[in-house]
Amino acid sequence: MTRDIRMKGFTGTTSLEEALxxxxxxxxxxxxxxxxxxxxxxxxxxxxxxSAVDIPAFARSAVDGYACRAEDTFGAGPFDAIELKVAFExxxxxxxxxxxxxxxxARVMTGAPVPDGSDSVVMFEHVEARDASIRxxxxxxxxxxxxxxxxxxxxxxxxxxxxxxxxADDLGLLTSIRAGTLRVHxxxxxxxYSSGNELVRADSATQGDVEIVDSNGPMLAAxxxxxxIAATRGGILxxxxxxxxxxxxxxxxxVIVTTGAASTGKEDWMPVLLSELGELWVHGVSIRPxxxxxxxxxxERLVFLLPGNPVAAFxxxxxxxxxxxxxxxxxxxxEAFAPERTRRAVLAKKIQSVIGRxxxxxxxxxxxxxxxxxxTGGASALTTLTRAAGIVTVPRDLEGLxxxxxxxxxxx
Amino acid sequence: MTRDIRMKGFTGTTSLEEALxxxxxxxxxxxxxxxxxxxxxxxxxxxxxxSAVDIPAFARSAVDGYACRAEDTFGAGPFDAIELKVAFExxxxxxxxxxxxxxxxARVMTGAPVPDGSDSVVMFEHVEARDASIRxxxxxxxxxxxxxxxxxxxxxxxxxxxxxxxxADDLGLLTSIRAGTLRVHxxxxxxxYSSGNELVRADSATQGDVEIVDSNGPMLAAxxxxxxIAATRGGILxxxxxxxxxxxxxxxxxVIVTTGAASTGKEDWMPVLLSELGELWVHGVSIRPxxxxxxxxxxERLVFLLPGNPVAAFxxxxxxxxxxxxxxxxxxxxEAFAPERTRRAVLAKKIQSVIGRxxxxxxxxxxxxxxxxxxTGGASALTTLTRAAGIVTVPRDLEGLxxxxxxxxxxx
Numbered sequence: 047m048t049r050d051i052r053m054k055g056f057t058g059t060t061s062l063e064e065a066l067x068x069x070x071x072x073x074x075x076x077x078x079x080x081x082x083x084x085x086x087x088x089x090x091x092x093x094x095x096x097s098a099v100d101i102p103a104f105a106r107s108a109v110d111g112y113a114c115r116a117e118d119t120f121g122a123g124p125f126d127a128i129e130l131k132v133a134f135e136x137x138x139x140x141x142x143x144x145x146x147x148x149x150x151x152a153r154v155m156t157g158a159p160v161p162d163g164s165d166s167v168v169m170f171e172h173v174e175a176r177d178a179s180i181r182x183x184x185x186x187x188x189x190x191x192x193x194x195x196x197x198x199x200x201x202x203x204x205x206x207x208x209x210x211x212x213x214a215d216d217l218g219l220l221t222s223i224r225a226g227t228l229r230v231h232x233x234x235x236x237x238x239y240s241s242g243n244e245l246v247r248a249d250s251a252t253q254g255d256v257e258i259v260d261s262n263g264p265m266l267a268a269x270x271x272x273x274x275i276a277a278t279r280g281g282i283l284x285x286x287x288x289x290x291x292x293x294x295x296x297x298x299x300x301v302i303v304t305t306g307a308a309s310t311g312k313e314d315w316m317p318v319l320l321s322e323l324g325e326l327w328v329h330g331v332s333i334r335p336x337x338x339x340x341x342x343x344x345x346e347r348l349v350f351l352l353p354g355n356p357v358a359a360f361x362x363x364x365x366x367x368x369x370x371x372x373x374x375x376x377x378x379x380x381e382a383f384a385p386e387r388t389r390r391a392v393l394a395k396k397i398q399s400v401i402g403r404x405x406x407x408x409x410x411x412x413x414x415x416x417x418x419x420x421x422t423g424g425a426s427a428l429t430t431l432t433r434a435a436g437i438v439t440v441p442r443d444l445e446g447l448x449x450x451x452x453x454x455x456x457x458x
Numbered sequence: 459m460t461r462d463i464r465m466k467g468f469t470g471t472t473s474l475e476e477a478l479x480x481x482x483x484x485x486x487x488x489x490x491x492x493x494x495x496x497x498x499x500x501x502x503x504x505x506x507x508x509s510a511v512d513i514p515a516f517a518r519s520a521v522d523g524y525a526c527r528a529e530d531t532f533g534a535g536p537f538d539a540i541e542l543k544v545a546f547e548x549x550x551x552x553x554x555x556x557x558x559x560x561x562x563x564a565r566v567m568t569g570a571p572v573p574d575g576s577d578s579v580v581m582f583e584h585v586e587a588r589d590a591s592i593r594x595x596x597x598x599x600x601x602x603x604x605x606x607x608x609x610x611x612x613x614x615x616x617x618x619x620x621x622x623x624x625x626a627d628d629l630g631l632l633t634s635i636r637a638g639t640l641r642v643h644x645x646x647x648x649x650x651y652s653s654g655n656e657l658v659r660a661d662s663a664t665q666g667d668v669e670i671v672d673s674n675g676p677m678l679a680a681x682x683x684x685x686x687i688a689a690t691r692g693g694i695l696x697x698x699x700x701x702x703x704x705x706x707x708x709x710x711x712x713v714i715v716t717t718g719a720a721s722t723g724k725e726d727w728m729p730v731l732l733s734e735l736g737e738l739w740v741h742g743v744s745i746r747p748x749x750x751x752x753x754x755x756x757x758e759r760l761v762f763l764l765p766g767n768p769v770a771a772f773x774x775x776x777x778x779x780x781x782x783x784x785x786x787x788x789x790x791x792x793e794a795f796a797p798e799r800t801r802r803a804v805l806a807k808k809i810q811s812v813i814g815r816x817x818x819x820x821x822x823x824x825x826x827x828x829x830x831x832x833x834t835g836g837a838s839a840l841t842t843l844t845r846a847a848g849i850v851t852v853p854r855d856l857e858g859l860x861x862x863x864x865x866x867x868x869x870x
Contacts (some may be wrong), residue, residue: 083660084679087680087683087684102670103670104668109602137655137671138697139656140655141668155723155724155725156721156723156766157654157656157670158668191561198839198840198841205841208843213844214677214680214681214684214772215768215772215844215870216676216844217680218673218676218677218840219840219841221671221672221673221676221677222670223671224671226660243549243550243551243552244550248636255515256552256553256570257551258569258634259513259633261631261633261634264495264633265626266626268499268626269626271499272499272626275734310524311567311582313567318473354568356627356630356634360626360627360630378679386799387799388801389800427610428610428627428634429610429611429617431627432628452513
């Protein structure tokens with residue numbers, strides 16, 4: 047297999063759709079773990095969470111006012127005021143002293159339990175308060191301003207279904223049922239390696255002027271962090287077969303991401319070694335940029351071989367690694383491959399492409415809200431990405447997209 | 459002023475637009491600080507960053523192949539092969555031993571500097587390699603497969619303008635110019651207080667069945683964390699004038715966020731105390747939910763008084779606190795008030811509203827991609843939010859939105 051890759055180049059052409067199907071079919075959620083609720087936002091619920099309690103746990107007042115029996119107020123009107131005796135007061139967090147009797151009202155504060163026997167609350171500003179009584183000139187419908195027990199959540203109701211990615215409002219709801227901890231899918235760990243004899247760390251002393259600063263390592267780590275994962279920085283690997291093999295074999299992470307040495311050149315050890323040590327599922331995808339991308343498995347670890355070209359590394363992470371991280375983290379398939387933020391816009395200028403290849407075209411917005419492709423003379427230049435507001439995908443069965451086409455922009 | 463708020467209720471009706479204009483006009487960016495590049499993603503650049511170097515710093519090869527003088531290949535064709543002598547090899551990260559002479563070629567690896575004198579690179583697979591020479595059957599245009607010095611970034615060029623929110627690709631670019639550190643606006647610190655005698659912590663032993671678990675504190679902390687800010691949890695405050703005054707006065711943060719006691723009731727100390735101790739800029743906004751919201755200033759601290767109703771607290775954070783955090787963090791005004799992720803969709807069902815009030819209506823997506831409002835019998839119920847996929851804003855000058863209207867959904 048070694049000889050094949052390095053001498054023959056890419057063995058076939060895998061389409062984007064075929065490559066993503068491999069990820070979709072082979073990447074399964076990591077096992078669940080129990081975590082404290084505080085850290086649960088962004089995590090994926092591993093099994094349905096049911097409430098052990100009613101929310102609210104007691105009928106309570108939604109306003110400051112007087113709890114009444116609605117039927118006592120029936121018939122009240124501007125010329126037929128009804129008077130109720132104020133029997134007691136209920137403060138928030140306190141139990142009512144006794145049930146409410148006929149013809150009685152109880153002063154209640156917002157959030158306070160309404161006394162048994164009452165079924166509605168009239169707001170302070172809607173009554174005439176006397177010394178120990180109130181006068182109403184309007185009948186109350188039963189239930190007015192009362193939040194009934196279990197109105198929000200009923201006991202045994204599912205409050206967070208399996209596969210749900212926890213949001214801040216879910217956290218609020220789970221807190222209110224005193225969930226305490228939550229069973230979520232484990233988040234994948236990642237290690238990132240950059241490969242290339244020309245690479246130096248940004249903080250290294252300059253040795254000459256023929257080195258290139260490893261910017262992909264930090265960029266990929268930032269992309270991982272955006273997915274909530276603090277990646278391990280494996281550092282820079284020389285283009286050395288033994289050294290790279292050792293690094294891959296000893297990497298401790300669910301996902302190994304490498305950048306550089308991914309193609310079919312003399313020093314491109316990544317696909318060679320992955321196919322020897324593990325399984326190289328796909329190598330070479332008919333996309334631009336990131337055509338030499340490869341991925342597969344080494345033991346239990348997923349391995350992504352991204353090209354060294356920074357734009358290609360970025361695209362490879364965004365459209366291959368990120369969906370895989372989503373799947374590992376338990377995100378359902380439909381969502382795992384969906385872009386994070388999109389905006390529909392009209393093309394102000396034609397995008398050229400080639401049939402048989404999917405293009406990820408960097409675009410910028412014009413003042414009128416339309417988009418145009420960024421000129422990419424040097425396609426490897428990171429500035430073609432930093433100047434872009436988003437990416438438009440040109441499908442492989444098209445020669446390009448005409449001016450005036452409505453496109454979905456994957457926002458950066 | 460105390461008496462006014464609590465006895466007279468809201469003194470006027472502030473529209474959403476007026477309230478947001480107050481935030482826009484009075485909230486200014488925090489002073490800049492110098493931070494390590496590694497933590498810069500999401501932060502806002504405080505002053506233009508210019509590159510001190512050309513990127514790339516040297517002309518380099520984009521492929522594995524042979525560096526040539528293009529003019530030496532002019533006239534090459536299928537029946538007119540041109541032969542060049544392979545003079546030396548240049549590995550990535552190494553300097554070429556000498557300039558390239560006429561009629562010579564140099565073997566170069568991707569990323570390696572091309573020797574002086576050469577101006578193009580032909581890929582290995584496009585030549586016939588002999589022992590010490592190569593044969594080309596096609597002329598090379600000058601510049602072919604060579605990335606010239608400064609092609610990506612020229613020395614003194616601005617690579618990250620003031621006001622730019624740093625993305626992962628910016629981080630890559632800033633790494634490649636060895637920026638090291640970055641001047642960014644300081645990120646605001648936040649302290650969160652929940653207020654109400656009925657509130658208990660989720661981890662407290664149950665005292666009876668008339669308490670309510672404080673779910674807003676954790677939810678607001680999660681919302682802050684989503685903005686990149688680890689909030690300080692101030693905890694639960696009893697409805698006690700002195701206690702709340704002390705808490706507000708001693709809070710150490712750029713932003714104080716409280717939830718509960720925000721309205722005009724007997725125990726609603728927040729607006730009273732803020733107007734006494736500092737400035738209450740706005741109290742009561744004609745919106746639903748979150749109508750009792752208030753905000754102002756206490757010394758140098760911004761203070762947001764969110765209602766205790768969890769949905770109102772969520773809405774208050776999203777549409778008032780978040781833009782203020784953005785402005786403090788240096789995000790330009792136009793972006794600071796923009797929703798994070800939106801999707802356009804058609805209403806499958808009418809949304810009812812009232813003229814003079816802006817409604818934040820929770821909606822869910824139907825299978826056909828249209829949206830419908832969530833029934834909100836108990837408007838305070840967090841489940842009306844957790845069941846929603848987004849929020850549609852109904853402007854104050856409309857009585858509602860008709861079925862079939864295209865709306866922008868602020869995605870949760």
